Amino acid sequence: MSTFDKNAVEESVRLKESSGGSVTIFTVGRSDAKKTVKEALAMGGDRGCLVVLAASEPDPHDSLTIAYLLARAIERAGPFDLVLCAEGSSDIYAGQVPPMLSEWLALPFLGYVRKVEIKDGVIRCEQTLEERVRVLEAELPALVSVVSEINEPRYPTLLQIMQASKKPIEEVRSELLTDGRAPPRLVTTVRMTAHAMNRKRVIFEGSPEAASRKLVEALRSEGVLKR
């Protein structure tokens, strides 16, 4: 599980601990994603739902595909008060799934949240944007994406890890959610290339003074040190 996802799971478990209810973990992937769901169950989730992609389906890099499948799976699972998501994935970090999901589930969306409070069916959040922090409110049910500063995810104990393996995980084949059709796939990845990072990687040795002198000389000859 990515560190961003752990923050979302942690917050959901904290809300359960303070306000009651139960936590269902949803993810889209292959059957090996079951171990990710188990990690989340060990942290305190109650049950899991894994949307299993058909073998013929390529890996979905398209956020729209993932959001579509999650929306169908969440609807299918019945009524709920709150959907919590990470702000983005750690590999792609597009951050598109949560707002897309909110659109399809017709839920109020509170994105990039660093603090959540729930009282009398109303959710109040602190949203952290690049240049300001805002307090937002919405009626439940709602959808929230959390930023990593919201909490410090717990490490499950060995006992919790063992107990997690007894918690139910439902596997739903993606075709069942799309009436046998392929999910929408509007963005494709043409190719991926390693980013060339050609750095000089020179290490200056010696006393702090000697090494600093060499560093300053090197930076001056690069023309990046004007003084």
Added chain:
Amino acid sequence: MNSVAREVATAARELADSLSGEQHFIVTQRSRVSDGAGKVVLVDGGAEVGEYPDLIAEALARAAKKKRPSAILVGATRTGRIIAARLAAKLNLGCLSDVYRLRVQGSSIVGDRDVFAGKAVAEVKADLPCVATVKVGTYPVTSEGSTGLEVEEVGSLHGDVRLVETLEKRGATTDLRSASVIVSAGRGFRKKEDLRLAEDLARAIGGALGCSRPLSSDYGWLPEELHIGLTGVTVRPSLYFALGISGQLQHVAGIKESKVIAAVNTDRDAPIFQVADYGIVGDLYQVVPAILEILKG
């Protein structure tokens, strides 16, 4: 916001030229009309719309159904990402995210995007029409002014999120993005007061101060707008000076476009040395004063 919008305008102009089409600069607030570039379209959904990304997305969706644009570009800020994603879901269009070097290929738009915290570049493609968020800091800012106004009424809009209050206004991140020299502090600093060393070095070499995520998000020693990395600001100075920064992938994602990277760290195996041009394995508490002394002399 404006420099971001003006970058997006440049990206849109390039695409419009290769599609032999027109580029429109869309604003959703009447007060922003004069900020536009080229032909400005005011998508008018009322005064409150500007505060709410969901309402902006709805206003744009309604306007798009009438005007049928080939592509809708939005700056890849947090608000921009929300707008673009909701818009794409409403219109059922593909959404390229955080792309740069956008180009038209047949009936598709292709763009580059950094993935795996900048370790790889993916070439991504969506059929026209599509939505895209443009990575901040990747296009020149257009200097074109507003040259005409068209108003598109989209009717009244109602949202389901209330803005209660705005808590903190931060400084603009623009300063760091446009800085040619940056001195950046990491966890190698033992306490907040010691950041004076980084400030002194920044002053001595005419640089701006930045930091890695722990210093702003976990310790709260520096404001969030100085956080450089994947979830913070992406910078491209000619000199990036990393002090006591280990060089986690997420941080490197925000600095890899720097021309020269210099690093000071006590740990010889710190990943920052893999991405630095020049490094000193040593204690920043000794090295920085030594550098300051040399610069004085």
